[in-house]
Amino acid sequence: MFLTDKRHAHDGSCAAMRRHDRRRKPRKAHVRHILVANKPEAKMILGEIQAAKKPFRTFKKMAKRYSNCPSGSKGGDLGEFIEGQMVQDFEEAVWSSELEIVPETYIKTQFGYHILWVHSITLPE
Secondary structure, three states: OEEOOOOOEEOOOOOEOOOOOOOOOOOEEEEEEEEEOOHHHHHHHHHHHHHOOOHHHHHHHHHHHHOOOHHHHHOOEEEEEEOOOEOHHHHHHHHOOOOOOOOOOOEEEOOEEEEEEEEEEEOOO
């Protein structure tokens, strides 16, 4: 959900909140995630992805099966977002991630536990 202010949410995504600084060009990222409510479930899903022969395919299947976010129906695909649209902990994990690798851990935000798959990060020109 992208927040236009503290009272109005729209878009259906589930990891939004901050506004970007309009004085500088924001970074962009294309990310998939799996959002679950508790740590044991996040550990179980992460373990299955890490053990899979085809981890990206498994990630998408696990997102469809377990994610609490509407993006789960799209294999966890949040599409591209710009810096400042997601909660800070989520974004910090994205910006520090390597691209197209099997996730090593999960992160916790106020929405729950996220397992991330980062497709791309675009730095401002």
